[in-house]
Amino acid sequence: MTPSGALARLVLRLALRNRGRALITALGVGVTLLAFLILRTLVASWYTVNTDIARSDQLEMRHKISISFVLFRRMAEKVRSVPGVQEVSAMLWFSGYYRDEKTRFGQLAVEPAYFAIFPEYAPPPEQMASYLEDLSGAIVGDELAKKYGWQLGDRVTLTGTIYQGDWPLTVRGIYHGQTQNSDRARLFLHYKHVNPRNEHAHRLMVKADPAAAKKIDALFANSDTPTKTESVLSVERSWASWSAAVISAINIGAALILLILVLVLGNAMAMAARDSLREYATLRAIGYRSRHIYTLVLAEGLFVGSLGIALGLAVAPAALRAFSKLMEDQLGGTWQLYLNARVVGIAVAIGLGATLLACSVPAWRASRLRVVEALRQVA
Amino acid sequence: MATESTLFTDLIAAGVGLVAAAALLVALLGLLLSLPLVGVRAAQVLLGREWIPLVYNLRSLAWRKLTTLATGFVLALVVFVFTAVSMLALGIQHTLASSGDPRNVKLIRSSALSEWTSWIDEEELQRAAALPGLAPDENGNPLISGEMVVLIWAARQGALDPDDGTNLSVRGVHPVAFRVHPLRGVTGERFQPGTNQIMIGKALVGRFVGAQLGGTMSFADHDWQVVGILDHGGNAQDSEIWGDIEVMAPVFHRGYCTATLALRDPSGFDALKGAVIANTGLPELLVKREVDYWKALSENYVGFVRLLGGVVTVIFSFGAILGALNTMYAQVSARTREIGTLRAIGFKPRAILVSVVSESVLLSLAAGVLGVLCASLLGSMTFELTTVQTLSEITYGFHLSPGLALACLGFAGLMGYAGGLLPALRAAKMPIVDAVRAS
Numbered sequence: 001m002t003p004s005g006a007l008a009r010l011v012l013r014l015a016l017r018n019r020g021r022a023l024i025t026a027l028g029v030g031v032t033l034l035a036f037l038i039l040r041t042l043v044a045s046w047y048t049v050n051t052d053i054a055r056s057d058q059l060e061m062r063h064k065i066s067i068s069f070v071l072f073r074r075m076a077e078k079v080r081s082v083p084g085v086q087e088v089s090a091m092l093w094f095s096g097y098y099r100d101e102k103t104r105f106g107q108l109a110v111e112p113a114y115f116a117i118f119p120e121y122a123p124p125p126e127q128m129a130s131y132l133e134d135l136s137g138a139i140v141g142d143e144l145a146k147k148y149g150w151q152l153g154d155r156v157t158l159t160g161t162i163y164q165g166d167w168p169l170t171v172r173g174i175y176h177g178q179t180q181n182s183d184r185a186r187l188f189l190h191y192k193h194v195n196p197r198n199e200h201a202h203r204l205m206v207k208a209d210p211a212a213a214k215k216i217d218a219l220f221a222n223s224d225t226p227t228k229t230e231s232v233l234s235v236e237r238s239w240a241s242w243s244a245a246v247i248s249a250i251n252i253g254a255a256l257i258l259l260i261l262v263l264v265l266g267n268a269m270a271m272a273a274r275d276s277l278r279e280y281a282t283l284r285a286i287g288y289r290s291r292h293i294y295t296l297v298l299a300e301g302l303f304v305g306s307l308g309i310a311l312g313l314a315v316a317p318a319a320l321r322a323f324s325k326l327m328e329d330q331l332g333g334t335w336q337l338y339l340n341a342r343v344v345g346i347a348v349a350i351g352l353g354a355t356l357l358a359c360s361v362p363a364w365r366a367s368r369l370r371v372v373e374a375l376r377q378v379a
Numbered sequence: 380m381a382t383e384s385t386l387f388t389d390l391i392a393a394g395v396g397l398v399a400a401a402a403l404l405v406a407l408l409g410l411l412l413s414l415p416l417v418g419v420r421a422a423q424v425l426l427g428r429e430w431i432p433l434v435y436n437l438r439s440l441a442w443r444k445l446t447t448l449a450t451g452f453v454l455a456l457v458v459f460v461f462t463a464v465s466m467l468a469l470g471i472q473h474t475l476a477s478s479g480d481p482r483n484v485k486l487i488r489s490s491a492l493s494e495w496t497s498w499i500d501e502e503e504l505q506r507a508a509a510l511p512g513l514a515p516d517e518n519g520n521p522l523i524s525g526e527m528v529v530l531i532w533a534a535r536q537g538a539l540d541p542d543d544g545t546n547l548s549v550r551g552v553h554p555v556a557f558r559v560h561p562l563r564g565v566t567g568e569r570f571q572p573g574t575n576q577i578m579i580g581k582a583l584v585g586r587f588v589g590a591q592l593g594g595t596m597s598f599a600d601h602d603w604q605v606v607g608i609l610d611h612g613g614n615a616q617d618s619e620i621w622g623d624i625e626v627m628a629p630v631f632h633r634g635y636c637t638a639t640l641a642l643r644d645p646s647g648f649d650a651l652k653g654a655v656i657a658n659t660g661l662p663e664l665l666v667k668r669e670v671d672y673w674k675a676l677s678e679n680y681v682g683f684v685r686l687l688g689g690v691v692t693v694i695f696s697f698g699a700i701l702g703a704l705n706t707m708y709a710q711v712s713a714r715t716r717e718i719g720t721l722r723a724i725g726f727k728p729r730a731i732l733v734s735v736v737s738e739s740v741l742l743s744l745a746a747g748v749l750g751v752l753c754a755s756l757l758g759s760m761t762f763e764l765t766t767v768q769t770l771s772e773i774t775y776g777f778h779l780s781p782g783l784a785l786a787c788l789g790f791a792g793l794m795g796y797a798g799g800l801l802p803a804l805r806a807a808k809m810p811i812v813d814a815v816r817a818s
């Protein structure tokens with residue numbers, strides 16, 4: 001048998017000799033990796049909701065002085081005259097609730113042009129057509145529809161806060177979003193229905209060449225409603241940056257988890273290596289070199305570590321689902337977290353890196369072992 | 380389209396999740412059920428004066444320094460995270476719950492989600508001044524402060540990107556506001572009515588362009604001179620800008636948004652609320668205690684932080700417990716001979732059990748003290764958050780209470796108990812003959 005083949009068998013034997021410890025260690029690695037996955041997925045979802053599909057031609061106009069001041073729909077006519085502008089839609093945050101005050105989700109009152117600016121929210125064409133015909137029609141995301149069991153043609157009654165009273169709507173379209181990360185929990189209704197007099201708008205959404213933003217703002221610079229036009233991407237980014245403290249706290253948590261992983265695994269491997277001193281010494285005595293011992297310990301750690309990583313990954317989808325559900329139940333709103341290939345890739349790479357790091361100290365110590373002393377010690 | 384392809388993975392995920400949840404439940408249940416049993420053993424050992432001296436445990440821990448340190452460090456880390464997260468949640472709650480005066484009442488439009496979406500007209504304000512139970516000023520006029528609240532965008536001091544900034548609340552007030560809102564202190568002076576002078580909350584100082592005594596802040600196409608710094612005592616209003624409403628209202632094209640009324644006595648709230656409901660002149664106004672208004676703003680973030688912190692801590696603590704488990708198993712198996720000797724000279728199995736468990740708890744308590752101490756250093760740190768309801772940035776601090784510190788230590792002890800129980804059982808059950816014969 002080749003020396004490496006013999007070593008591989010030995011790795012398995014040694015790793016499984018103390019099965020209790022191997023299992024506990026693998027569980028520890030799996031659990032910490034799971035926590036890392038949940039936190040990173042949360043941060044990733046924070047940043048990627050909509051930002052990954054927000055294209056540079058999607059612009060948002062707001063009042064320059066304060067984000068809380070309104071614009072007017074009549075401004076849209078002027079905006080359309082700017083070269084490079086293709087579509088303009090007024091938008092209102094409806095800010096109502098469904099069933100009870102805690103059940104809120106994104107509700108936007110928009111004009112038909114909105115779906116030309118944001119095709120990711122457009123339902124299939126035939127549904128779009130029936131939505132356009134029905135003033136009290138609504139378009140909802142598939143996640144929202146699934147959550148509340150809505151089907152096409154169902155009656156959904158929202159209770160308005162800013163726009164008071166009950167608002168019976170009919171689901172006319174269901175959109176699926178372009179990628180897994182696009183916000184699939186929104187409800188769209190007709191701007192004209194909410195604001196029949198076509199007066200104010202919280203925002204004007206524009207499809208235009210990004211260079212048109214400055215020209216648009218110049219149009220209104222000296223009016224009663226000076227504007228600030230930005231790409232939707234940068235608006236979403238600033239929303240995210242306002243919660244930067246929470247995100248950095250989560251990131252710190254993720255880093256601490258890795259530290260815990262390294263310590264738990266490193267500690268276990270140190271114990272395992274201590275228990276195997278006799279074997280190492282024997283191997284050295286029959287001619288194996290110290291680098292073989294180093295590899296041996298590293299391989300044993302990698303075996304246990306990979307087992308743990310696999311365990312963590314196996315539980316992750318169910319855990320994320322349970323976590324999303326918990327968040328929705330406790331906080332309201334929509335928290336749909338999905339494992340994303342990038343986060344999984346990073347977690348596996350970092351998990352393996354942490355494993356190697358954790359095992360390198362015990363491996364180094366084992367490889368430095370003095371054969372004669374080790375044999376004498378255990379004898 | 381996605382439904383069929385994900386069905387299989389969904390089933391697997393559900394199965395794995397079920398198994399994991401069941402295992403978790405069994406482990407927790409076992410832990411809980413064992414607690415009284417071990418407690419009884421501990422009492423027997425204590426009453427019978429048959430315990431193994433703690434010095435033995437301390438020496439054992441000191442013998443394997445590296446292992447003890449690594450395990451203790453993991454435990455300390457987990458306690459640190461748990462404490463820090465709880466301090467954060469408590470800090471948000473503390474900041475917002477300490478905002479407002481218990482005797483103050485806020486009138487806000489019922490359709491409004493926050494102060495700046497609310498409005499009150501002149502006439503409503505006058506009717507409100509006639510409500511019963513209001514505290515009078517020295518001239519006998521009721522203490523009622525009509526206020527304008529708007530959001531403005533402010534650039535951060537020293538930011539590389541000129542677009543790096545956030546939204547802040549600007550409150551346009553009459554001089555009566557200084558009587559209605561309790562102030563802990565004012566540095567500099569009050570704004571002169573009729574001028575562009577402003578006063579800023581102490582949490583803003585140095586963080587935004589021009590936000591210092593004698594500085595100039597630019598918003599709404601005007602320049603505003605900072606003449607005073609307001610200390611509200613560490614609450615949400617410390618993140619506000621105050622100026623003369625007479626000057627600000629025309630600049631922002633806004634009128635009164637809300638009114639704050641000072642009651643003669645906090646118990647007058649119900650009478651006042653009743654009067655507003657009965658008064659047909661104020662049909663669309665909600666009456667809220669000022670304290671409740673601010674407290675409600677904290678709910679979302681506190682819930683989020685607590686939930687996320689709770690989930691993370693639970694997972695973290697599993698990692699730590701597993702680490703402690705490994706360590707204690709190793710300790711027990713390394714001490715097989717010693718345990719056999721102890722049994723041989725007459726120590727009962729329950730004494731061994733209690734000894735091993737207390738060793739683990741001792742280690743985790745020491746780690747817990749370290750974790751809580753480190754977390755308490757966060758007490759001087761502040762952090763800024765924009766809440767969904769206010770959309771303006773508010774500065775918060777970490778808050779540690781004695782009760783929280785004790786709870787965190789208890790949590791540490793519980794982790795140690797969980798990690799030490801199984802190894803202790805193994806040690807206690809070791810037959811004397813095998814133990815003494817061990818190499």
